[in-house]
Amino acid sequence: MSILVNKNTKVLVQGITGREGAYHAEKMLEYGTQVVAGATPGKGGQTFSALGHTIPVYSSAAQAKAAHPEISASIIFVPPAAAADATLEAAHAGIGLIINIAEGMPTIDMMRVVRELKEMPNVRLIGGNCPGLITPGECKLGIMPASTFKAGRVGMISRSGTLTYEASKMLADANIGTSTVVGIGGDPIIGTTFIDLLPMFNDDPDTDAVVMIGEIGGADEEMAAAWIAQHMKKPVIAFISGRTAPKGKRMGHAGALIMGNVGTAESKLEAMAAANVPVADTMDEIVTLTKKALGL
């Protein structure tokens, strides 16, 4: 019914004893996500209790994985300075899906993490600086507000957190649900991008169309457009934010930066047009175009 996560996904929460980790662990449990363990260095042996669940805390991801071999995903709530290390900790513990929420990680840290993960093909990192991902009705592995998502058959990939919530809510209000929604993050170097996820949605029997929300900076959207033109069997609807942003100014996201002639909205819009991907000019148009693509 989805990509990457479903109702059977067993989750480790790294940093579960911290304020953010504890808050979101509870929210995920409330949604029905199967949080089975927590990890915080030096806090092994404690427990985390919320909503009638008592969850064991381990001192490392490796210890958690050893005690709960069924863990298939980890979500990381640690400060940005420790996030790269925590990501590698999860990867080396043998956890296949890692969600890194941290905003503000040094770029060089991410370069090294991503480089190391290239040699670990069984590990997929989502983020950093992302809201996580959700398969509505089954598994919420992130910090998104649950109420804005409705289960359905449209996949979504987005560089922006709030725009993901907004687009999902607009679709839900139009009675269009989502299969899986992935917030890939606003940093310049991220673990997973459009081109990694489009093939998964392409192969997912429960996804009929994909909405991709891009923004200025880099060339991920251009690469995605090229892939779509070659391989995508399902309709894709795009939205590009930051069309009026000035060159050389970092617009909130570290990755939303036009450097020289690289990363402009024009280049992304041209690439989408060349791939015959309809682009919504406003958020509302995402709904109109999705309906049209689905023949509704």
Place this chain on the structure above:
Amino acid sequence: MKLHEYQAKELLAKFGVPVPPGRIAFTPDEAKAIANEYGSLTVIKAQVHVGGRGKAGGVKLAKDANEAYDRAKAILGMDIKGLTVRKVLVGKAVDIAKEYYCGLIVDRNVQGYTLMVSKEGGVDIEEVAATNPEAITRFAIDPIKGLRPFEARDIALQAGLEGNLNKIAAMMVGLYNAAVGVDASLAEINPLVITEQGDVIAADAKIDIDDNAMYRHPELEMYREVESEHPLEVEAKAFGFSYVKLDGHIGVIGNGAGLVMTSLDVVSRVGGKAANFLDIGGGAKAEVVYNAVKLVLKDPDVKGILINIFGGITRADEVAKGVLRALDEGILTKPLAMRVAGTAEAEALALLEGKPINMYPTMTEAATAVVKEAAL
């Protein structure tokens, strides 16, 4: 954080990159004294955070100390692209035989640094990239292995650089080590000069530091110049906002970078132009919103405000409370259009019921209304 040329050169020198002797002068007299000490041809260079200093007249040669005084006098206080020159670098001029380019950028596509090298040095590399991209040789550096001398020599050969290959490669490796050492998001030597004597020297340099990594470089804080930042940007930073001053007239406040960027686009779409980008961040309380409104209103360019909130972790009722506080205190002197949706939307609308605040169901309608009102 952007560094000045002289700061970038100081850092490069620490990583073994040869740079010409030079010191900073704040007055023509200081420039004269430095030039006198060097006793040779000097170059007087404006130190401002902007490109194109040469074209703007901010870089001049001086044949002796008296001329250095005159040049410094002309350049100090000069306005270059809106920035006032407060200091000049007085450097020993180098005998240029060849001028090359060597730069490192954080390259999203290769997920690491890309080294760019070109024979076309001393000019704007973006222009070279646009008009003659084949003139730039690119190499993706492995973030774990780093840049090795044999790779640097190979790039230099591919790019067709002429001169002492080992010295050129050493400069590239030095630049890379400096970039990694200070967490640079951009580091370039332009021009990389081969002197008449065959020496390799970094005649000009530019380094930007990754703001996310500043916490591990406390020694670089001394390079920060609050006066060169926009005063509202400095104030916004203290509040923890992500704020960028823009050149329009509609103040824009929202939550989440993507939503705020989209709000700017919508303002422009309906015929207006944003005066700023302001992201209040996730989970903002009433006080944060109140401070954001107050900050945006301090900008004399602002003729109207658009508040666009999609409540996720942020609660729309907290946003409403913040706006109401600004209203109660009488500081809401400009037209305001607001759109709130998502978490606690109903509570927010209840709080705002009957208040003189214009609410709209969509961001397009809110933007249209405020752009129209601001034009009156």
